[in-house]
Amino acid sequence: MKNRMFTPLNRQRLLWAAVCGLLAVVAVLLFVAWRGSLAVPPEDPLLVRRAVLDALAWPVPAVLALELALAFGFGALVGLAVPPMEGPGTAVAARTAAHLLCSSALFAGVCWICGLPPANWQGLLLLLGIYWLMYLVVWLLRYLRWRAELDAIRRALGLARPAAGGVWQARLLKPYLLLAGALELLLPLLLRLLDPPDVPGLTQLFYPYLLLPFFCLAVGWSAGRRFGVALLLPVACGVLTLPCVFLVYNYTALFQAGAAFVFTLAGNLLGALVRRVRRHSCGET
Template sequence: MLFDDTKQAQRRITLGALAGIAVHFLLMYVLGTLAFLGSEVAAVFSYPTCSFPPPFEGCGILLSYLLFALLGAEIGVSTLPFADSGPSLIVRTAAHFALMVVTVALWAGLNFGKSGAVFCLILLASAYVLIWLGRWVGWYVEVAAIRAKLGLAPGPSLLHWRESLPYLVFALGLCLGLPALLRLLDPQDVPALSGVFFPFLLLPIGTFCSGLSLGHRHGFSPLYPVACTLFSLAAVFLLFNDSALFHAGISLVCALLGNGVGTLLKKWARRKNTR
C-alpha cells in the first residue's frame, strides 16, 4: 500500500475521481467549444473517443472519462504523506509517479498520438518535480525553525547552495575559462585542444572530480551539476557553436555522477565511524 492511513486515502481517491470527471467535462466545454487551441485539439476534447472506431465511439468516451477519474484519484492522494522513512518515501513516490505516467500516456497517446503523449509526459514530469520541490522546501523551512527555537546550530543550507559556492569558481574556470584559453592556443586548421582534448578528457575529469570532492565533503549538492551545465552552455554560445552542445551534457552527467559517488563515500565513511 502507498499509504498507512487507508481510510483517508480512500476519501481522497473518491473526491479526486469525482473532481477528475468534473474537470474532463469542463475541458470538453472550454476547449471543445471555444477552440482557442486549434481545431484538432478542440475536436478531441469535444468528442474524446480515444481513437475508437465507429460504432464504438461511446466506449472511447467512457474510457476517456475513466482515465480522467483515475488521474484525479492519483492527484487526490498525492497530497498525503507517503511514508516517514527515506527509503519507503522514495519507493512509494516512484510507484505513484509511475501510475500517473501510465495514466497520462494512455489517455494522451490514444487521443493525440505519440507526440501528444510525449508532450503531456513532459508537462507531468515538470509539474511533479516542482510540486515535490516545493514540499521539500517547506519541510526544510520547518526544520530550520525548530533548530532555531532549540538553540541548535543551523543545518546545511538549502540544496547545499552555500557549500557549493567555492566550487563554482572552479567550475567557471573549467567550463568557460579553460576552453577560452585553449581556443587561443589552438591552431586554426585543427583545433585539437578545444575540440578534442578539452571535451573528451579535461571536462569530464574536472567536473567528475570536483563533484566528487563536493559530495564527499558536504553530501549531495544538485545545484553544482546544474551550474556546470549552465557554464558549459555559455561556453557553447560564446566560444563554439551548436555542434558543441554535447559539452553541456558531459558537464551535467560527470558532475552529477561524481557528486553522487562522493555522497555515497561520505555515507559509507560515516557508517564506518559509528561502528
C-alpha cells in the first residue's frame, strides 16, 4: 500500500502541490502587504488585514497562521489537480466536482482574509464566478492536452496519420481559436450586461487586466505544449479583441489587442520551450 502511494508519479505530484502551496503563500502575503500599504493610514501589521483582526478578535499570530494555512491549502489543492480524463466518466465527474467545491471554499476563505470581496454576497459570488470561469478554461485546455497525448499514442502505434506542423498551422489550432473567439468576442458582451452602470468594474478592470491576460497566457501555453511555436494563435488572439474594443469600449482600449498578442505569444513560446526540453530529454527529435 505504501509503495503504491509513494510511486515516482505520486511523489512528483506531491512535490508540485507543495511548490504551488508555497507560491500561493508568498502571493497572498505580498497582496495583503500591498493592500495594507494603500490604507490611510497604512495598516500595522501589514501581513494581516485590520478588518479581519477586528472581525475575528484573535491575536495577530493566530490570524497570520490562518492566513498562511488557507493560502497553502488553496495552492496545494490547485497543484494536486490531476488530468481530468483519468478513469471512467462518473469518476471524472465526481472528482472534478469535489475538487471544484473544495478549492472554491478555500478560494473564498483566501479572498475573505485578504479583504477582497465587498461586504455582501454579490461580491463573493462575483469572485467565485471569475474563479469558476478560469477553472473551466483550464479544464478545457487540459482536456485538449489529454487528447493530444492520446493522438500521439495512436500515431506511435500507426493508427493515425502524423500531425502536420508549421508555425502558421490553422486546422490543428481550431479548438484553441474557437475557445479564444468565445472568450474575446462573447465574454466582454456578457460582462457588460452584468456590470452596474455607475461602476463598470467587470469590463473596465477585471476583463482587460486579469481575465484577458490569464486566458491568453493559458491558451498560448497549452498550444505551445501541444504543437510548439504557433504564430497564428497570438495574431488571431490580438485580432479577435478588436470587435469588442469598439462595441464595448472605444479606441482607448486598443491596448487590449497588443496585450492579447503579447501574452499569447509569451505563453506559446514558454510552452514550446518546455515541449522541446521534454522531447530532448526523452531522446526524441
